[in-house]
Amino acid sequence: MLAVRYYGIGDIRVENIPKPAPGHDEVLVKVAYAGICGSDLHIFRKGMFISSAPVTMGHEFSGVVEEVGAGVTGLRPGDQVVGDPRVPCGRCQWCRREQYNLCPGLGFIGEVRPGCFAEHIAINYKKLLKVPALDLKEAVLVEPLAVAVHIAKKGKLSPENTVGILGAGPIGLLTLAAAKAIRVREVIVVDPSPARLEIARKICADSAVAAIPEDPADLADVVVEAAGTGSALAGALKWLKPGGRLVMAGIYEDRVQLDPNNIINRELKIAGINAYETDDLKSSAEMLAGGKVNIAPIVSLILPLESAAEGFSLLTSPSVAVGKILLAP
Ligand SMILES: [Zn+2]
Ligand SMILES: [Zn+2]
Known part of the structure; x- marks a missing residue:
């Protein structure tokens, strides 16, 4: 074979x-x-x-x-x-x-x-x-969507949340689809690739842009870092509201530098994501079978x-x- x-x-x-x-x-x-x-x-x-x-x-x-x-x-x-x-x-x-x-x-x-x-x-x-x-x-x-289901769970996504997603690769895009299924208030997707932003728009991102928004009105309750770069991580910390939650879903090929005071001063919470739990796989298959995600x-x-x-x-x-x-x- x-x-x-x-x-x-x-x-x-x-x-x-x-x-x-x-x-x-x-x-x-x-x-x-x-x-x-x-x-x-x-x-x-x-x-x-x-x-x-x-x-x-x-x-x-x-x-x-x-x-x-x-x-x-x-x-x-x-x-x-x-x-x-x-x-x-x-x-x-x-x-x-x-x-x-x-x-x-x-x-x-x-x-x-x-x-x-x-x-x-x-x-x-x-x-x-x-x-x-x-x-x-x-x-x-089903398998990569299970990662997004796990992200949504660890990020405690809820309908009151403004969610930022850094990186519109498959995991970022699947997280967008899962966030839309949960009917969060707003999802903003950031990626340098115009083609990937176009896909994000097709999955109904409320906003799909090349750079993290600077308007304080666009501060996020939850940021999902799905790019795996130091600049994305530093950007994620600044994008979050005080008390916000950072979900780390990207894998880093290089060491990164960041200012930990950005976490401390605003009491940010951090959740690391390593694949998913068995239940997330089952939920993912059910979500797809139920036509709940685009x-x-x-x-x-x-x-x-x-x-x-x-x-x-x-x-x-x-x-x-x-x-x-x-x-x-
Ligand atoms: Zn995979
Ligand atoms: Zn073991």
């Missing part, structure tokens, strides 16, 4: 590798769509999260069950599924409480195990969620696996002009 494998920084190759055979508790899924995520870009640019190469990349997927191992219950060939790509240690105090996103040893498929940028993936049946009511093209967004505009392009490198170069271009890119094996 074809698979997109990471060999080193800037080096991904589409190769023919043996199709996996499902183990006793595993399901063989024929991948329908796989999303290129911001963390895949961190791998591509910086080699983050990877312990050994080559590895088949990718952790966001939707697909159809093709074969099940002898120990699998609740799933059979033909079922439409999405995956929970988290690979926790299973032994620490947080894993024992099922708080897998807090597991210090947390990894993901596509990083510590073969991922889904391939025609097939073999995965433990407990890591699959049935999505019979969803179009598979939409279902592939996410279609987020997918800009669907490419065959063979063109994965093109997807990576579009997404890492300094003048990025696309939202989500899907691979369709």
Whole structure:
């Protein structure tokens, strides 16, 4: 089968590798769509999260069950599924409480195990969620939307809030969609890319602009930092109202400098976001099935696996002009 494998920084190759055979508790899924995520870009640019190469990349997927191992219950060939790509240690105090996103040893498929940028993936049946009511093209967004659901929860978004979102990449845009579903008072999205701001407008951002507004009337109750840069973080701190809440959802490739007095003087609250909890995945699938979120505009392009490198170069271009890119094996 074809698979997109990471060999080193800037080096991904589409190769023919043996199709996996499902183990006793595993399901063989024929991948329908796989999303290129911001963390895949961190791998591509910086080699983050990877312990050994080559590895088949990718952790966001939707697909159809093709074969099940002898120990699998609740799933059979033909079922439409999405995956929970988290690979926790299973032994620490947080894993024992099922708080897998807090597991210090947390990894993901596509990083510590073969991922889904391939025609097939073999995965433990407990890591699959049935999505019979969803179009598979939409279902592939269940996993990244779960991050947005988690952001909304940790940011305690409510209808009284003015919400600022820094970064209109897929996570920023999905957070916008989740915030609109919660009917927050106002969402302001900031991103330098005109194309991404256009997508934000399609998802009904109340305002989509290239720079953080300076009018005190536009101060935010909650700012979601989904860009992962020092300037965005510093901007987020200044954008917040006193007592406001900063939700940190971007991953930083570089160390940043900031003035902590901006946090102290105004008693800002900070929530870090590491993926999502299991319930967030379920809520995300329910939100999509219920038609509660408008996410279609987020997918800009669907490419065959063979063109994965093109997807990576579009997404890492300094003048990025696309939202989500899907691979369709
Ligand atoms: Zn992801
Ligand atoms: Zn653990």
